[in-house]
Amino acid sequence: MRFYILHESPGRIRLRADVKSMSLEQADLLEAWLLSQSGVNQVSVHERTFSVTVIYENDRAAICRMLAGFSFEKAASQTQPLAHSSRAMNRKFKEKLVCLVLCHYARRLFLPAPVRRVLGIIRSIPRIFYALKALAHRRLTVEVLDGIAIGVSLLTGDYPTASSVRFLLRVGETLEEWTHKRSVDNLARSMALQVDKVWRRNGSVQKQMPLSDVVPGDLIVIHTGHVLPLDGIIEEGEVMINQASLTGESVPVAKSPGTAVYAGSVVEEGNCVVRVTAATGGNRYDRIVRMIEESERLKSGVEVHASSLADKLVPWCLAGSALTWLLTRNISRAVSVLMVDFSCALKLSMPISVLSAMSEAGRRKITVKGGKFMEKLSESDTVIFDKTGTLTNACPTVVKVQPFHNENADEMLRIAACLEEHFPHPVANAVVRAAKERGLEHSEMHSEIEYVVAHGIATKINGKRTVIGSGHFVFEDENVTILPEDQPRFDALSDALSWLYLSIGGTLSAAIGISDPLHPEAKRTIEALHGENIEKIVMLTGDNKKAAKAIAKQLGLDETLAEVLPEDKASYISAEQTEGRTVIMIGDGINDTPALSLADVGIAVGNGAVIAREIADVTIAADDLTELVYLKQLSDRLMRRIHGNYRFVIGFNGVLILFGALGLLTPAVSALLHNTSTLLLGLHSMTELMPSAKLAALMPLTEDNDKERKARKVSYNET
Amino acid sequence: MLASKDAKKAYTHVTAAALRCKDEVMRNVDVVQENCSDILADAKAINEARAAKTAEAVIEDASEEVAFDAAEAVIEDAAES
Missing domain, CATH: 3.30.70 (Alpha-Beta Plaits)
Incomplete structure (x- = not known):
């Protein structure tokens, strides 16, 4: 072209x-x-x-x-x-804004004054109505102030002021709506993109394929923690399904073969095979949008902080104008105090600041589901990490099988795999994978299986009680003993691995060493977070205490909790919260969801369970923990900007009020100054919070390189 | 009169004109926006050029390297002798 x-x-x-x-x-x-x-x-x-x-x-x-x-x-x-671009929406809002601005000034220029007055009165009615409604609920909110400002200026015949107050309020509201729509849209698009591959079963073969290639009648396999991408009927498997996205009911329901399941619901437990009844269509995206909009999280508002800040000013404003009237006995001066409407400037600049911060984060594929989470992020002083999948790679591997009292290592792994294959957990998967890799096949040799959540599995093999699981479970709950001749070998087990113990018939038979390597940037991230006003960094893990302690030491964590159950995670968070801490929880698994929703900010990282991403307040797509530091810095800067704006608005307009009350400024000049400053503040709020130059300086990676280079130079000089 | 066929035709034309006008306005808004971003990009380039110039006007601290060269020379001398 x-x-x-x-x-x-x-x-x-x-x-x-x-x-x-x-x-x-x-x-x-x-x-x-x-x-x-x-x-x-x-x-x-x-x-x-x-x-x-x-x-x-x-x-x-x-x-x-x-x-x-x-x-x-x-x-x-x-x-x-x-598939769903936001171009049309952005275009609509841009048109709306331009029309708002142009119409406002066109009316001023071309419409004769009497017509403008009538229009102005009609347009003011809703504002005054909102003010009365707020008063009826005995609340002094910004709406009251807006209503009074507009009402009083109409009564005193100051129509231009009434119209400019209305105008600024509407611009602010439109921007707020845009912010909201845009964040919903970004979120929905990122979520719609994420489930684009499914496992289709054809006979005994399972093949991963794009969702768009699935046709009605196909069998697709859905695993624990995944979202059903299409409507269908269950063919095999008993599952617990969370249909919150359809019904709003968050308690999972049991579904058995023959029942219908719907796209958008999440499999919380179990695996199933579903026969697809309807192929993919545009409705999936719409459904996600609806689901997000329905979730209360987003509705609770983007600019909670800004409006509460503005609300606080209302009594002062009213008191100020009353005082002016008492001192001067001059109605027009008292009104001039009301006319400098703080809330306009705040309402305009806050959504713009938040919008630009959110889209800045969005450019790095971080989805923040509401401005208030950025506020919480910047207030936070405690960070809680889930270990597996967050601090580590989420792909644990079996590196050692240590048999005891003359057992065979392969035989032990075979038994372990036979038990663990029933258990959907990364560690269990690692055992099963290891057995498969060594070509160990097994027939089901055990009787009925008994799960002990987050601890292990117990069953009977040839009449002997067999247990596999954490040290706590095997040695304390099940009272498994170690034969004296095995003790030296048991003591020699490395601390660096997390161990899974297998016991047959009451004595320890084998220990399976699982390595779950840490993310390379984990240490750097934790150091950086400590530098960002985070006082307490905690790791929660289901692992044994030995391994947890080793990691804590390596990373410089403030606290670790080992051998925790999913519900312990949530209760730990609420304990921290009652101590007055603001808690960020970072996790990715299904069992993290109670903790994620309880924390002040729940963050899902990388490619974790879909339900975790749905529940989380913030999702980070990149599998890189340093994004967390970026996010924290971004929210700090946002809050600094919001507070700076707040101070500026109060200071500048306070001076205007003072001068107005003293009669040094005519209302026209003060209105002009007020509007210009509001506009400039809005423009300033649009600028990037983290310019790339600052970002490069902040990212510890380059610093490390620098240090390394210097270190190399020093050693070079020494030789 | 106001509901007649001719009047309706007139309304249609007026509406069409209004829509065209809106499109034209929006196009102009885009043009202004594009030109503003041009100006911003050029302004950034100017500042970068200035910063580069200031950076050039510095003699780098090379004391370590000089010391290193000297040390190397000493070692070489020692090896030769």
């Missing part, structure tokens, strides 16, 4: 596509295609002006060649267009 270059600066080029028209879909396609090309960092396409801005890093000629080779037909076959 032909492009005209409109503007160029280093690393950035803006062009106009040589087309007669561009639809929203085409603009999305062009943007997606350009982003998928190598060397392209950022793209923005404006469909109205056919303008394309490309920020690139490699040479310009390659970019030009690539653009020249573009055509919509070719791109359509190469790239998957975004």
